[in-house]
Amino acid sequence: MKATQHIFRVRRTYNVWVGNETLEDYALRFTAIKARRWSIEHVAKTALGATAFLALEAIAAAVTLSYGAVNAIAAMLAVGLVILLTGVPIAYNAAKYGLDIDLLTRGAGFGYLGSTITSLIYASFTFIFFAIEGAILAAALNALLGIPLWLGYIICAVAVIPIVTHGITIISKFQVGTQTFWLFLQCTALAVIAWFEFARVSDWTAYMPETVGATTGSTGFSLALFGSSVAIMFSLVAQIGEQVDYLRFMPEKNQENKRRWWFWLLLAGPGWIFIGIIKMLLGSFLAYLAITAGDTPERAADPTYMYQMVFNYLVQSPTLALVLAGLMVVVSQMKINVTNAYAGSIAWSNFFSRLTHSHPGRVVWLVFNVAIALLLMELGMYRALEAILGLFAIVTLSWLGSLSADLLINKPLGLSPSYVEFKRAHLYDINPVGTVSVIIASIAGVLCYMGLFGDTARHLAHFISLGICFVSVPALAVLTRGRFYLARQSPQIDDLLQIHDADNTLECCICENRFERDDIAYCPAYQGAICSLCCSLDSRCMDVCKPDGRLSNQFEQWLRPLLPDSVFTAVNRRMVRFFVMFTTANAFSGALLALIYYQMQPTTTGEIMLLQQALWTLFFILLIILGVVCWLHLLASESREVAQQESARQTSRLLLEIEAHNQTDLELQKAKELAERANDAKSRYLSGISHELRTPLQAILGYAQLLVQREDMPEKHRNGIQIIKRSGEHLAGLIEGLLDISKIEAGRLEIYRNRVKLPDLIDQMIQMFRTMALEKGIEFSCHIHNRLPDYVTADEKRLRQILINLLSNAIKYTHQGSVEFHVHYRSEVAEFAVIDTGVGINDKDLHRILDPFERVRNADAPNVPGTGLGLTIVRLLTEIMGGELDINSTPGEGSCFKVSLMLSRVSEPVIETPPQRLISGYSGARKIIMVVDDDPIHRGLMSDLLHPLGLTIFEARDAHDCLDALKTVTPDLFLLDVSMPGIDGLALADILRKKAFQQPIIMISADAHERHRNSQAPSAHDDYLVKPINNQQLLESIGSLLSLNWVRNSDCPQMPGIDPVAIYHPKLLAIAEHDLVRELLTYADLGYKRGVSSKLEEMSEAGLLDDNTLAYCRQLASAMQFTTLAKAFRAG
DSSP states (O other), X not given: OOOOOOOOOOOOOOOHHHHOHHHXXXXXXXXXXXXXXXXXXXXXXXXXXXXXXXXXXXXXXXXXXXXXXXXXXXXXXXXXXXXXXXXXXXXXXXXXXXXXXXXHHXXXXXXXXXXXXXXXXXXXXXXXXXXXXXXXXXXXHHHHHOOOHHHHHHHHHHTTHHHHTTHHHHHHHHHHXXXXXXXXXXXXXXXXXXXXXXXXXXXXXXXXOHHHHHHHOOSSOOHHHHHHHHHXXXXXXXXXXXXXXXXXXXXXXXXXXXXXXXXXXXXXXXXHHHHHHHHHHHHHHHHHHHHHTTOOHHXXXXXHHHHHHHHHHHHSOXXXXXXXXXXXXHHHXXXXXXXXXXXXXXXXXXXXXXXHSOOOOHHHHHHHHHHHHHHHHHHTHHHHHHHTHHHHHHHHHHHHHHHHHIIIIIHHHTSSOSSOOOOGGGSOSOOXXXXXXXXXXXXXXXXXXXXXXXXXXXXXXXXXXXXXXXXXXXXXXXXXXXXXXXXXXXXXXXXXXXXXXXXXXXXXTTTOOEEEGGGEEEETTTTEEEEHHHHHHOOSSTTXXXXXXXXXXXXXXXXTTTSOHHHHHHSOHHHHHHHHHHHHHHHHHHHHHHHHHHHHOOOSHHHHHHHHHHHHHHHHHHHHHHHHHHHHHHHHHHHHHHHXXXXXXXXXXXXXXHHHHHHHHHHHHXXXXXXXXXXXXXXXXHHHHHHHHHHHHHHXXXXXHHHHHOTTXXXXXXXXXXXXXXXXXXXXXXHHHHHHHHHHHHTOOXXXXXXXXXXXXXXXXXXXXXXXXXXXXXXXXXXXXXXXXXXXXXXXXXXXXXXXXXXXXXXXXXXSSEEEEEEEEETTEEEXXXXXXSSOOOGGGTTGGGSTTOOOOSXXXXXXXXXXXXXXXXXXXXXXXXXXXXXXXETTTEEEEEEEEEOEEOOXXXXXXXXOXXXXXXXXXXXXXXXXXXXXXXXXXXXXXXXXXTOEEEEESSHHHHHHHXXXXXXXXXXXXXXXXXXXXXXXXXXXXXXXXXXOEEEXXXXXXXXXXXTTSOOSOSEEEESSOOHHHHHHHHHXXXXXXXXXXXXXXXXXXXXXXXXXXXHHHHTTTSHXXXXXXXXXXXXXXXXXXXXXXXXXHTTOSOHHHHHHHHHHHHTTOHHHHHHHHHHO
């Protein structure tokens, strides 16, 4: 699988202006649901505050005085209808999805970068009208307070900044707070003028400037004059964008508020034009009154003078009227310029964030927008901009017309997605539906406006542009099949929400802030959720999430089918980019110089030629400078891209290598898990096998122990029983070995510290394996190189296992020669070495034989009996006991196994415990024992063991029989088998405790691990014995739980007080120097019972002892009276 490019995450920390949403006001992003906390009415009244601007009256007055009242009124109605129709879908979708006009444009047919030019258009609208409205306010301050215009411009610019910095939070308070005062003055003006001048309305509607009437020969409606009027008034169409910037904070529509929601949406959205038309009609009428009263057109179109004239009707005082008019102008212009500044800050934020991939904060762009407007006011350039409003209106109308057409036509028809997508991660850079539509409509409109298609087309240029939009947008959507609306989607976000969602929000992996679902996309470059702001500002990802959605790739896809391959190769990407950048930069410089030329308005021919020459010279100088700058910028940009691509390439290679390592690790992990499962299965198998073997072993060893203890057992059968017992014990040892492997691997093996009589243990090993060696015809010898301590501290059972496995393994694999057992002890360390002359081991097999079930198989040892666990147990036990195992072997010559263990010397004297005598009964009241086991053999064994001791036994084959029997008998102790069909022993113990039976319970199980025990909950039983059970151990447990006073055999072979001379047998004297007697005395001195018994049997077979003497010696050996036995022989 190919590795995905992954970029190291660097936490983005925004400055306080960006991080504070009160200041930022969700610029560049969707307005969060939690931010829509104001009521519907409050948001709508805030938006309606923007309709107070007096440019409406000024524009209407200028149009009326230039083109007549009829044409002005017709233009007002036509423009109002267009604004209403185009504004409804825009306002609805903005309020529904919480998007400003720029984000709405992105998703409604323009693409991520396609909306950049519309952001510039919209931002230009805000600072142009800010300058126009600010000039009106400065003029009012000049008239009211005598403040110079240059200072008035600064005041009106600076005054709005503190209000707008805190976004809608403060703006809404200002707009709603001043609404009542403004409405009172506005309605008062309407009422006063209607009261005093209503009779002149008919004359107003018939008004036509004399110069215009003489030129056109028309005194009424004229298409040419109508066209000129709408060209100016269509500049107001962008006002819907400012309304939308407020309406995005509208609460969500639901069943309860939908009527109010729709009413206020329509009124505060496109419905602003109703208030606007009323104000424009008033401005037109007041201009007519002023011009007919003999005022100049400039004075008649001045809003301050208009309202001074109105209020003069009311107060009959020019000064007081000027004060009221001044207040009216100040409040109105502050309301609109607060909106202009706010909308401009959002527009510039969107524009520059896409160009520079940085965002210093909306507040910075607020100051930037106000500064541009202030510069225009100070230079007086806003008057020149007023003259080009007709061209500006065409481009603006093309933009908003295309936007409205997409929302009104394409989405309902399914030609575009049903929702509005605004995130960079999901959008193509350019969507030709909206972008091409704007270009076509704008070019056609401008050409018509310039008269290239005749006078009628020139007069209706704006309507033609709008009509083209509503035709081209759905046509382009059909032509492109709507494929450029969405570059991709983020289904991974839904998966992340299911994992981390608490409130339908996710944490951005870059800025580490939480955002709502609609404001989050999945970024494959950072491999996590990313918010729309971090996505917009990122410059490192190279749009890896949408390679086909990048502008350069889109241009290649569009140009390749249109150009031959040779031309396409020659016209490389660099030249195309340079041409686009160079053309755009020089177009702006040319437009700026043209604006300067128009503003200076030369009159004489010499001035015209001189200005033209100077501007053309400047243009060509700028042409060269801009060409160099664009080229350098292009080279720097390409260098950065090449560096990023190389970095991405190297990163991809590293990721591929990491992916390969991860794949290897995954396979190794799978192999490890497979091995662990196999090991677990093996452990379960061993545990199961041992469980099945322990049950029959219980019967074998149990009856063997009973038979050995019988006094009437014939001697010839006693040896057979002993063999059966030893064989059973050996089999039990093999089972223990199997379980030891399982315990060690599971980490459950416990090591005990006992006092071990080391010389006795060594002697036992010698006697045990000397016989085995003799049977195979090989020599066995033991070499003790140092004096051994009497006692050491060790786990006797585990030490015995190590030595037995080493010695038995050496003898099994040695067919001729010898086996040597060497013992060294120094500095508290015991070293046991077993050296044989056996088959030897190859180097390649040395490590393998230490694994479970691995054995040496070759021609010399093809089929040696064994389980293959001996050396494994030796290795594991040695490691657990903190020792070392060393192996040296030469094939064909033999092997040396050396084990070193820390065996601390016991310095304190050890008191030997005398051997316990056999139990023959007990004193006290007769006790009842309930044996519950589904195995009749085990029940019979318990009965045979316990009944002769005076205990009453009741048997039950399962839990139900036990519970039924308890109705008639009350046992003193329960012996329960753990594994029984139906209700097992553990469950039965719980039932007994619940039934208030407090008698002791002993569990008997073939499971060596007491898995049922819970350290947190007390168990229902009192003891837990593992099959095969040692009879003596079971009796001791019963005696302890029932507090029994056992009666032991009084004639058991301690024979206290017997004089050695009394037991002297003269026949012993004759054989005192025999080799077998010497060996017997050695074993007697060591206290090795099995060695003594073995030598007595050999002496009997050799005819050295008669039956009576043999019986006497066996009696002493059985009673562990080795000192007495030795004295008897020596006395003899």
